[in-house]
Amino acid sequence: MTTKRYVIAGAGFRGFCDALELAKIPQAEVTILETAPFFGGVMYSLDVDGFAVDKGVHVFDSIPKSLAEIVNEIMDGKTSEIEFISASAYNGKVTEGFSLPDLNSLDDRSLKDRIRHELLTLAKQGPSAIPPRSLHELFAGRFGQTAGRIYSDIFRKVYGLEASEVEPQAVAQTSLHRLKFLGDEEMLSLKKSDAWLDFVLAARRKSMGKVDDLVSIYPNDGLAMKGWCDRAAPWLESRGIKLCLRETIKTVRETPSGLVIETDKRRLEADHLLWSNDNVGALGASLGIDGETADKFRYGTPMLFIVMMTHATKIRDFTYLQNFDPAGITYRTAAAGIFSHQIRDGISFITSECPCLPSSERWKNAEAASKDAWEEVKHLKIVAPDATLVNSKVFRIPITFKLAKLEYSAKIQEFNERVAKKTRRVVLRNVVPFFRRDIYLDSLTVRGLVE
Ligand SMILES: Cc1cc2nc3c(=O)[nH]c(=O)nc-3n(C[C@H](O)[C@H](O)[C@H](O)COP(=O)(O)OP(=O)(O)OC[C@H]3O[C@@H](n4cnc5c(N)ncnc54)[C@H](O)[C@@H]3O)c2cc1C
Known part of the structure; x- marks a missing residue:
């Protein structure tokens, strides 16, 4: 039998999953x-005053048990199940x-x-046969004009971009895929009244019980995702997998x-x-075609990422x-320091x-922004009113969540076709999954692409 030589470009979670499968x-x-x-791409934590700090919330959330077993084996069992205690403010x-x-x-x-009236009208009409061209159209078509507009405003706040400039599939990356606009009881009864409403409306998870067979875990060796x-x-x-860092x-x-x-x-x-x-810019350059x-x-x-240190007892349990x-x-x-088991003195x-x-201006005066952020988290009762800010560090991160702007899908497809014309030995996938669960599941198909 002849040796099969596979080179993987990228040692993020996707490269990890692809390597496991090809091996x-x-x-x-x-x-x-x-x-x-x-190694680890975006999962590799920062070192902030000796604390390992993930660049945002990074959890092995809602992953299949088969992946959880691999993560656990790597961690020598040093993981804990995360019981999400989440909250939202509006x-x-x-x-x-x-x-x-x-x-x-x-x-x-x-x-x-x-909002209720518009939703009931939409439910009566059934989903539109014309697919939405933008995320804004998706919001309006799914939740009605009024809630759609509110969601587009929220989207602009979170991402700094108009929802009308983004492809509709970006919804899967957001926390804006369902709508809640009434109390729990009323939401549950609306959901029950119609299959479409059941799909687009949200009710609080605690009133629905466990809905799937997936698990959420996190390293508990005190080194955050960097530990993994x-x-x-x-x-x-x-x-037997060869890992070559610092190589372009x-x-x-x-x-x-x-x-x-x-x-x-x-x-x-x-x-x-x-x-x-x-x-894709780098791949294009190495093949002599345009990826830019x-x-x-x-x-x-882009985000300011602020790390605020305070007494552990002053941080609420969340x-x-x-x-x-x-x-x-x-x-x-x-509460990253708490769920990553990092409390020092x-x-x-x-x-x-x-x-x-x-x-x-906020980007330029990031230090001032971190003081305002501390006041805001106090106001939101994330820390106790008498909590003191022992230290803080602010990082300017120009790229965090990557979103497909209008036309991206067409451009990437054109690019992939140009690559395929040059060589069929470079394996590209049209859809790049976002969540670790989906990256792992997608990697299970990779052998079929090379064998
Ligand atoms: C702030 C934030 C929080 C997130 N939290 C979660 C979460 O909690 N749960 C979840 O499931 N998902 C989360 N995600 C999604 C996350 O993006 C994926 O889960 C996953 O970690 C991404 O892995 P990746 O390998 O695709 O990309 P990356 O981690 O970006 O890795 C790509 C790697 O390729 C390397 N690379 C780039 N160009 C080249 C080249 N030309 N040659 C060789 N190497 C190259 C890069 O240096 C990098 O190491 C989060 C994303 C962000 C931004």
């Missing part, structure tokens, strides 16, 4: 090339046990009546016997190259709170992801 092929030789000096009010915007917080009853990244790399290597692909070309990949360090030969990252154009149709969601108030500074605030930390455009 199952008999006689497979799997090499991961990664430009960064660390119109200055906090809804416990709910992670979407709760429009029941609106003071104006007539607005809620209008640092263990996963040698674990892969112990399975320069050119890729097809020869009669396979692919020749030149990096800044050496020349490799491979039967297939799996592009397990979304940097497709890249321009992606939006990065996982995260999402503040959907358009006027708020913070979006998602997490009584001090732990919370993190806040704060949407912010690089052109704004």
Whole structure:
């Protein structure tokens, strides 16, 4: 049997899952090339005053048991099940046990009546046969004009971009996929009244019970996601997978016997190259075709990321709170120090992801923004009113959640076709899944793409 040589570009979670799957092929030789000096991509935590701090909320959430077993094996069993204690804020009010915007917080009853009326009309008409062209159209078509507009305003607050500029499938990346605008009882009875309403409306999870067979886990060795990244790399290597960090692909070309990949360090030969990252500009450059154009149709969601250290006892018992108030500074605030088991001399930390455009005053005066964020999290009762800010650090992160702007799908398809014309040995997938669960499930199909 001849050796099969697979090169994977990218050592994020996607590269990890693809490598695991390809290593199952008999006689497979799997090499991961990664430009960064660390393994794990976006999951690799920051070091902030000796604390390991994830760049945002990163959990192995709602994953299949088969993936949880792999994560546990890598962690030597050092994981805990996460019992999400989430909350959301809208119109200055906090809804416990709910992670979407709760429009029941609106003071104006007539607005809620209008939303109800529009929803019932939509339910009667049935879903439109014309697919929405933008996320804004999706909101309006799913929730009605009034709630749709409110959701578009919330979207702009969280992502700093108009929902009308984004492709509709971006909804899967947001916490805006369902609507709650009344109290729990009323929502449940509306949901029960119609199959379409059941699909588009939300009720608080605690009133619905456990809805699936997935698990949510998190490392408990006190090193946050970095703990997993640092263990996963040698674990892969112990399975014969070669991991090459700090290595950049320069050119890729097809020869009669396979692919020749030149990096800044050496020349490799491979039967297939799996592009397990979304940097199409770099792939285009290495093949001598244009990938930059497709890249321009992606939006990065810049954020200020604020780490606030305070006494652990002053942090309320919660996982995260999402503040959907358009006027708020913070979006998602997490008790990351507590659920990652990091308390030092009584001090732990919370993190806040704060949407912010690089052109704004807030971006320039990020230190001042972190003081305002502290006041806001106090107001939202995330920390006790008498909590003191022991220390804080603010990071400017220009790219967090990547969203497909209008036309991205068409551009990426064109790009993929151009790659396929050059070589069929570079494996690209049209749809790049967002959540770890979906990345893992997608990787289970990868053997079929190369064998
Ligand atoms: C703030 C935030 C929070 C999130 N939280 C969750 C969560 O809780 N649960 C969840 O399921 N999902 C979450 N996600 C989604 C997350 O993006 C995925 O779950 C997953 O970790 C992404 O993995 P990836 O490998 O696709 O991308 P990345 O982690 O970005 O990895 C891509 C890797 O490819 C490398 N690379 C880029 N270009 C090249 C090149 N030319 N050659 C070689 N290497 C290259 C990069 O350096 C990087 O290491 C979150 C995303 C963000 C932004």
